[in-house]
Amino acid sequence: MPYRCCVPNCRGNYDGGPKVTVFKFPEDEATRKKWLSSIRRDNFTPSSSSRVCHVHFHKDDVIWETLIVDERTGQLLRAPLLKPRLRPDAVPSLLPNCPSYLSKEESRREGPEEKKQRLENEQLAAALQYSLALQKDYENTFSFSSLEELMLRTKEVDLPNEWSVIEKHSDFVCFLKIIRNPAPLITHSVVIDSNLNVSLFKKDVQIKTLGKRSFPVIVTNIHEIQCTAGVFRHRLWALRNFYR
Incomplete structure (x- = not known):
């Protein structure tokens, strides 16, 4: 039963009276x-x-x-x-x-x-x-939902000199690390397909896992690529084994 008000002439919470706090x-x-x-x-x-x-x-x-x-x-x-x-x-x-x-x-x-x-x-x-x-x-600046938008977003970040970007129509985009040895040699590559799945390769061998990450993995932001694949980092600490 709720407590009744003790103020004179108040019927708060009494039978027939108003319900009050x-x-x-x-x-x-x-x-x-x-x-x-x-x-x-x-x-x-x-x-x-x-x-x-x-x-x-x-x-x-x-x-x-x-x-x-x-x-x-x-x-x-x-x-x-x-x-x-x-x-x-x-x-x-x-x-x-x-x-x-x-x-x-x-x-x-x-x-x-x-x-x-x-x-x-x-x-x-x-x-x-x-x-x-x-x-x-x-x-809005770094997100993308298609390969076409991805190519536009790459202009917002600095790509290391040894990396090149190749776009194959609407099928995929490749980021390639090329060295001269003495002839040009692709040592590492990152491939993003039309579904925005990222795959990593060392020469012609696909990398399935890297640290705690498994590939391929879907990305929608330039900096996700930067953090997960390390393509756009001048310091490649996150993927140092990948770049050896």
């Missing part, structure tokens, strides 16, 4: 005295089951929801709290079923901690939105 009396003695003075109940000592319902608090004194940042969009979202709570300095000052002069209708100002939290949430949301915008620009 209730709050315990504060443990802090000074704040407790303020509550007792505000509810205008003479000769009353609250017990462990005594409660005051939300009807007697100003709207801004009851926290019904929390703000969270959606990491995917950077938007501030409002989520309802399972258990509403009071602001630390909240005092029940509204007595709707008593003479009007007993209620205090003054509006409540935002406290320093609340303002700090609000500003931090707003700054976090702004920073996340900026980061997402940069990520979107990055993806």
